[in-house]
Amino acid sequence: MKKAVIFDLDGTLANTIESLTYCGNRALQKFGLPSFTQEDYKYFVGDGSAVLVRRALTKAGDAELTHYDEVYEEYCRLFAKDCMYQVRPYDGIIPLLEELKKKGIRIAVLSNKPHENSVSVVETLFGKDYFDCIQGQKAGIPKKPDPAGVFKIEEYLGLAPEDFLYVGDTSVDMRTGKNAGLFTVGVLWGFRDRKELEDNHADVIIEKPAELLEFL
Incomplete structure (x- = not known):
């Protein structure tokens, strides 16, 4: 046994998909980037928050990750506050x-x-x-x-x-x-x-x- x-x-x-989507989209929107669906976030997650942000930025068309530092910092700030959202x-x-x-x-x-x-x-x-x-x-x-x-x-x-x-x-x-x-x-x-x-x-x-x- x-x-x-x-x-x-x-x-x-x-x-937790609603909290991940909620925080991720708010971080992207702050810098004029598009939002994504919960189904998208199901494939962004799994390898930690840094990779989640990289995947979201890549799908948003920022293949060179020029917005990475600012979006990641904002995502971490939001997630620290709202990780229990829904x-x-x-x-x-x-x-x-x-x-x-x-x-x-x-x-x-x-x-x-x-x-x-x-x-x-x-x-x-x-x-x-x-x-x-x-x-x-x-x-x-x-x-x-x-x-x-x-x-x-x-x-x-x-x-x-x-x-x-x-x-x-x-x-x-x-x-x-x-x-x-x-x-x-x-x-x-x-x-x-x-x-x-x-x-x-x-x-x-x-x-x-x-x-x-x-x-x-």
Whole structure:
């Protein structure tokens, strides 16, 4: 039986697409750049805020990223204030987490969202100390798909790779889990589709949170 589950945050535990779109578009608009849809932002996200801004600028026609510094600074300012805008857990997530805790399964979050924002979102949605470990993007720790964040969680919990499930909704998540030698679970309620998860070698793909319990 598995002893712990590592969850991605955006698109896996929480539907954050409205907050990302809201902050991203406001940052772009401030400098006279076009806005984008939530569907666009589902493909901008996944590799951290700096990459999100680069992808948005590229789609806006600023291929040379001449507006990068000012848009990124504004995005970070807005996101620090409004990272919880319309954010909510996906249906079925809270019952899943409660069941995992009843079974004595440790639960952790690994996100490319800045660490302070990751902690804020998780603790606002689920409560302080609900998760055993929260690991967001920090200086000195490479972002996903580098497995360094996974290794930090393993060390903190005192568990081995074979003790974990790794759960996420994007190619970045599947590659992170594979790079760390974990069993990967792709989810279809998030930001990306089945083909992306299959192409990145998810061990299993699930449509509803409760299905995760079958793989413990």
